[in-house]
Amino acid sequence: MxxxxxxxxxxxxxxxxxxxxxxxxxxxxxxxxxxxxxxxxxxxxxxxxxxxxxxxxxxxKPAEELLHDFGYYLFGRLASAHGQVMAGRSGILDALSVLDNDIHVQVRKLYPDADLPTFKVLSKTDNTMLLEYYSTRELHSLAEGLMDAAADHFGQTIQRTTVRSDKPHTYEFNITVES
Ligand code: HEM
Incomplete structure (x- = not known):
C-alpha cells in the first residue's frame, strides 16, 4: 500500500x-x-x-465507518493533488465507469507500485449503476467514501447500497444519482 x-x-x-x-x-x-x-x-x-x-x-466506531470517512477525506487529497485525473468527467457515474480504464490507469502512471482494485460496470442507465468491486484488501467501505466524495465533487447526491457477492473478495454497489 x-x-x-x-x-x-x-x-x-x-x-x-x-x-x-x-x-x-x-x-x-x-x-x-x-x-x-x-x-x-x-x-x-x-x-x-x-x-x-x-x-x-x-x-x-466500526471499521466500516472509519474507512468510509477516511475514503471521503482521501478523495479530497488525491483529487486536489492530481486534478488532471478527474478532468473531463461529466459526473459521478461517468467517473465510476472509467475507473479501471482511465482514472486508475493514470494513477498507475503516477504511482507504479499502487495496489489498485478492479471495478466492472455490470449495468448502467442515465442515473443508475451496478458496479462490481474486487480487491483482496476488501476496502469496500473506503470505496464508498471515495464515491460519496466524488459525487460531492460533481455537486451530485447519490443513494447507494452494497451487497457482498458470491465471488471471493467481491462486492456490488448499487448506485442511484438523485440530482
Ligand atoms: C472516483 C472514485 C474513486 C474510487 C471509487 C476509487 C477507489 C479506490 C479504492 C477502493 C482503493 C483502495 C485499494 C483497494 O481497494 O484495493 C483505491 C486506491 C487508490 N486510488 Fe482510487 N478511487 C477513485 C478515484 C481516485 C482518484 C481520483 C485518484 C487519484 C487522483 C485515485 C488514486 C488512488 C491511489 C493512489 C490509491 C492507492 C493505491 C495503494 O494504496 O497502493 N483514486 N481507489
Missing part, C-alpha cells in the same frame, strides 16, 4: 482530532517503523489494518 495513503490517514487524524491523538494511535498500533511513513514509500497493508484496529478500539 502506498505511503501517501498512510500519510493522509495520519494527516486526517491530526486535522480532525489532534496531533496528540495521531501520535497515540501510531504508538498503540506498534508499527514496524514507528509510523515514520513517507508519501513516496510503500508499506504492507497489514500496517493499515493495525492502524484501523487501534482506531476502532479508541473511537468505538
Amino acid at each position: 502506498l505511503g501517501i495513503v498512510f500519510t493522509t490517514l495520519v494527516e486526517m487524524l491530526e486535522e480532525k482530532v489532534s496531533p496528540e491523538f495521531a501520535d497515540e494511535v501510531i504508538v498503540a498500533a506498534n508499527l514496524e517503523n514507528d509510523g515514520a511513513y513517507t508519501s513516496v514509500g510503500y508499506y504492507p497493508f497489514s500496517e493499515m489494518q493495525k492502524l484501523v484496529g487501534v482506531l476502532v478500539e479508541k473511537t468505538g
